[in-house]
Amino acid sequence: MPGTPAPHSLRAWWAQRPPAAGAAVMATGIVSVGLHLAGYEVLSRIALAVACAAWLALAADFAVRLVRWPRRWRQEAVTPGALTAVAATTVLGTRFSALGWQTLAAALLALSALLWPGLLYAVVRHWHRGMPGAVFLGCVATQGLAVLGATLAAADTSAWLAHAALVLFWLGLVLYAVALGRFDLRQVTEGPGDHWVAGGALAISALAGSKLIAADSPRLYLWNVDADDVLHTVTGGLLALDLAWYAVLLAAEFARPRTGYDVRRWATVFPLGMTAAATLSVAAALDVSWLEGPGEVLLWVAVAVWLVVAVGAVRAFRAYTGEGAGGAGLTSTARR
Template sequence: MTTSRARSFEALSGARALGWLATVPPGAGAAVMATGIVSVGLHLTGRAVLSGIALGVAAALWVLLAVAFAVRLLTDRAGWVAASANPPALTAVAATCVLGTRLSLFGSQRTALALLALSALAWPWLLLSVLRHFRRPEPGAAFLVCVATEALAVLAATLALAGQGDWLAWAALVVCLLGVLLYVEALLRFDFRQVLTGHGDQWIAAGALAISALAAAKLTASPLWTGSGHGVLRDFTLVLLGLDMAWYAVLAVCEVVRPRPRYDLRRWSTVFPLGMSAVASLTAAQAARVRWLHGLGSVLLWIAVAAWLYVAAGFTARVAGGRRRGAAGSA
C-alpha cells in the first residue's frame, strides 16, 4: 500500500513538474541574459568568486529553460509555434549567446562554439517568424530582434579574440551591422509611451544599443582591423555607447517620475540592459582606449548587481507566495 501511494505521489509530482515546465513563458530567458551579463561584468572587474557564482546560476537557469522549451514543444506544439512569433522568443538565442560568451571568457571554447552553433541555427527561423508578425506600436520587447542578432556578433567576436578563427570576426562584423539595422526597424515601431508605462522591457531600447556597442568594441579590439578600419570601428563603438547612455538616462528619470516597484517577469529585461551597459563601458574602455569609461562601467555594474538582487528577491517572494496559496488550496 505504502509503495503504491509513493509511486502515485511520484507520478503526480512528475506530471505537475511537466505541467509547470510547459507554462514557462519564453521571456523567462531574460533571467539568463541578466545573470550571465552580470557574471561577465564581475569577471571584467576581477570579482572571480562572485562571477563564478553568477555563472553557475545562469547555467542552471539555462538548462531549466532548455528543458521547458523541449517539454512545451512535445506537449503543446501549437502553443510553441504561436509563442515563437513573439519577440520574447528571441531571448532563447540571446540567453544562449550570453552564456556562451561568459564560458568563452572562462576558457571553455568548445562549449562556447557549440552554443554559437545552436544559436545560429535557431536565430534565422525565430527572427523571421517575429519579423513577419511585427506590429505597430510594439513594446520594448521589439528590440529583441536587435539584441538576439548582436548577441551572436558578441559571441562570434569573443571566440575570434580567443583564437578560434578570424572568419568569426568577419561574420561578427556583418551580423553587428545587421543588428543595428534591426534596431532602427524596432525603433520605428516602438511605443514611446512605454518609457512611462512599461513594466521592465522598455529598458531593452537601451540594452539593444549597449550590446551593439559591446559587439563593436570587441571588433575594435580585433587585430584584423588597423588604421582607418580600426578608427571607424572605434568611433562606431563610442557613438553606440553614447546613444545607449542617453537612453539609460531617459529611462532612469522615467523610473523616478513614475515608479513601478512591483515584481514583474519583464523586470529581468531591465537588469540585462543595466548589466550590458556596464559591460559595454568596461570593454570599450580598453578597446577604444578611453580609460574613464572603466570607472563609469564599474559604477554601472554595481547598479546592475543591486537591480539583480532586487528582482531576484521579487521573484523569490512571488514563488513563495504561489506555493503558500497552492498549499492553502490543497488543504
C-alpha cells in the same frame, strides 16, 4: 512536508512561464560577464552557475514544449520573447570563452546560429507599430551572435569568424533602427520592465563593437585603418547613445515608479548589466581608462537590481503556490 509546495503547484507555476522568462538567464549571465571584467572572479562564477542552471531548465522546457505541445510552441515562437533563447545562449558562450572553454563556447555559438534565423524570421514577420520594448530583442539576439563570434575569433585567431561577426554587427544596427520605428514610446513611462531593452540593445551593440576592435591583431589584420576608425567611432557613439537611454529610462522610473514584480523586470536587469559590461569593455578596447570607474559603478547598480528582482521572483512564486502572504501584494502582469 509543511511549507513545501506540492508538485502540481510547481508544474502549474512553471507551465504559465512566458517565453520572456529567458531574460532571467540573459540578466544573470551578463552580470557574470561584468563581474569578470571588473575582476570579481568568485562572484562572477557564482552568477555563472546560477545562469547555467536556469539555462538548462529553460532548454529542457523548450524541447519538451516542442515535442509535446508543438502548437503552443509555434504560438510562442512568433513572440519577441522567443529570441531570449538565442541571446541567453550567446551570453553564456561569451562567458565560457573568457574561462578558456572555447569548445563549449563554439558549441553554444553553433546552437545560437541554428536557432537565430528561424526565430528572427518568425518574430519579425509579426512586428507592428506600438510594440513593447521586447521588439528590440531582434537586435539583441543578432548582436549576441556578433559578440560571441568576435570573442571566439580573437581566441582562435579566426578571421572568417570575425568578418561574419562584423556582418551581424551591422545587421543588428539595421534591426535596431527598424524596431525603433515600431516601439511605442509611451512604454518609457508605462512599460513593466522590458522597455529597458531599448537601451540594452544599444549596449550590446557597443559591446559587439568593442569585441570586434579587440579581435584585431597583427596576426589576423582584420581591419584596415579606415575600417578601424569607423568601428572606433561607431562603438563610442553607441555607448554614448546607450548611456543617454539609460538616463532617460532611469528618470522615467523615478517619475513614475513601477514597484510591483513582473517577470519582464529581468529585461530591466539585462540592460543595466549590459551597459556596465559594455562600458568596461569599451574602456579597454578604446583605451579610455576613465570609463572604468563609471563602468564599475553601473555594475554594482546592476547587481543590486538583480538581487531586488530575484527577491521579487521568489516572493511571487511563494504567493502563487500559497506558501505565505508575504508576496500576496506582488503581481505578474505577464500572466494576464
